[in-house]
Amino acid sequence: MFIVKCDACGFEQVVKKRLDSDVYEALKHNNGLYCDRRVCDGMSQVVPGSFKKTWGIFGGWTVVQPMDLETYKSVKRAKKILEMGIAQMNSKD
Numbered sequence: 001m002f003i004v005k006c007d008a009c010g011f012e013q014v015v016k017k018r019l020d021s022d023v024y025e026a027l028k029h030n031n032g033l034y035c036d037r038r039v040c041d042g043m044s045q046v047v048p049g050s051f052k053k054t055w056g057i058f059g060g061w062t063v064v065q066p067m068d069l070e071t072y073k074s075v076k077r078a079k080k081i082l083e084m085g086i087a088q089m090n091s092k093d
């Protein structure tokens with residue numbers, strides 16, 4: 001059993017499901033945890049140096065995780081590829 005607490009409104013939810021170790025670790029080492037209420041809206045919270053993940057296993061909770069260097073690189077790479085794709089699309093017009 002695990003209790004998740006929203007950093008915005010303080011709402012606590014008891015998770016009775018068994019969590020896999022990845023999810024469990026992420027929940028333990030989070031930079032922020034936001035419930036699924038629209039007012040809390042974890043996806044628009046600004047936490048520098050972090051990335052956000054939404055898990056559907058216990059509702060629409062958003063977990064803000066510290067971004068390690070590897071993750072940062074892959075996110076940056078993905079963004080670069082996306083930008084290159086957009087630039088290419090634009091140049092065809």
Ligand SMILES: [Zn+2]
Pocket residue numbers: 006007008009010011034035036037040
């Ligand atoms: Zn909340």
